[in-house]
Each structure stands twice: as C-alpha cells, then as structure tokens.
Amino acid sequence: MLNRFLDILFPQQNCCICRKEGRYSTRRPWCEECHKTMFNMRNCMSICDKCGKCLEEGEGLCRDCQTNPPGFDIARAVGPYDEPYRIAIKVLKFMGRRHLSVQMGHLMARAVQAEPRFMPIDLIIPVPVSQANFKQRGFNQTEELARQIAKDLHIKMDAGLLRRVKETPSQRELTKEEREKNLLFAFQVKDNKKIYRKNILLVDDVYTTGSTGRECTRTLLEAGAARVSLITWATGKGF
Ligand SMILES: [Zn+2]
Ligand SMILES: [Zn+2]
Known part of the structure; x- marks a missing residue:
C-alpha cells in the first residue's frame, strides 16, 4: 500500500541499473534486460558449498572454508x-x-527458500551498520533488506538485538587479517535470552572476505544462539 503510494508520488522513469527509460516501480525497479542478466549470472555461478562465494574453478569448498571454517x-x-x-x-x-x-529483499528471501539447509529459522537479524553510515544515509540498508525477507518468510525480525559497540574505520582498504582484527568484539548481543537456542538468519548486503559475517556469528553463538546462517545480496570471489 505504502509502496504504491510512493510509486505515484515519485514515479521512476529510468531503470535503476542501466538507466534505460520506461515505467518502473517498487515492484519492478529495473528493466527486463537487467533482470535477465541477473538471472543468467545466477545460474552459471559455481559456488563454495559453505560460504557461497563464487569459485573460479572446481566445486566443493573454497580455500578459506577449508583452512579456517x-x-x-x-x-x-x-x-x-x-x-x-x-x-x-x-x-x-x-x-x-x-x-x-x-x-532485493524478495530475491534474497527466494534464495533462502531455495536452499533447504537454511531451515529452520526462528529469528532474522540484520548485520548492524556503523553509526557514521547510518547518519549519512538516514537508514540502515541491511535492516531494510531484513524487513522484506522477514515479511516474505513470515519470520520475526529484530534489528535491535545485535549492536555494533566498536566503531571501525572503513574496511575497504584493509587486508583480510586487518579486517578480522579490526572487527574483533565489534558486536554485542543486547539480550541473550532472546537469542538463546534460536536458529538465526543474519542479513547483510555483501559478502566479501566474510569477516563481518564470521564475527557476527561468533558473537551470536557465544551469546547462546543454536545456529547461524547468512544471506547476502551479493558475494565476492573465492579460490
Ligand atoms: Zn536496465
Ligand atoms: Zn567458502
């Protein structure tokens, strides 16, 4: 309902990806061609069985998951x-x-539904973004994605349970080891009771080195969660 209202108020005349002109909406923010490209890329992807990173060659587990599961x-x-x-x-x-x-959230929910190993899920938690990012944008993109996934899967979402307690400088320029060190103890569970023995689905936008997903998982498991899985919009390359 609100989406339809926003579509009327702010009509979109360009594909949000390739800028091609047309009529677009919240339900259809990109053109048919971009949609097809995304679909085809998804289907010819060979991935690590554990972390889902794209593998250059072969199948099974990426080097990362083999050496440091x-x-x-x-x-x-x-x-x-x-x-x-x-x-x-x-x-x-x-x-x-x-x-x-x-x-984006719809497609992420579908990716979860397509993989039986995600189930069961009791609770959906977005990876917290840094305070600086939040202030800059006025919204938390992982929370927005998690909200849509929760709606589609009919599972509860709680964005306040996992908090970022340490502000970390931009991760982009850092090596994998530096990122991991940087993120150590960066997150905290607000109420351990609420995640105790729960199967948790974490939501993030991108999986690159996996350091953020790993550290959030460590924090949740240490606080008593039974199991953690992770869904992201996009993933990097593994070897
Ligand atoms: Zn397009
Ligand atoms: Zn892997």
Missing part, C-alpha cells in the same frame, strides 16, 4: 558482486534509493 552453517547470496548486482547495492546505499530494498 566459519562458524555459520551456510551462507548464500543472490548473485556475484559484479554488475548489475554491484550497481543495485550502490544505488541503494549511496543514492539513498530505499525502495530498492523491496525487490
């Missing part, structure tokens, strides 16, 4: 962190096009 049960993404998936994230995050989270 993550605490989560399984991680999956809708597609690879390449165009057009990369553009969708940028438009959502840096251009403040919040409505994009609806369609």
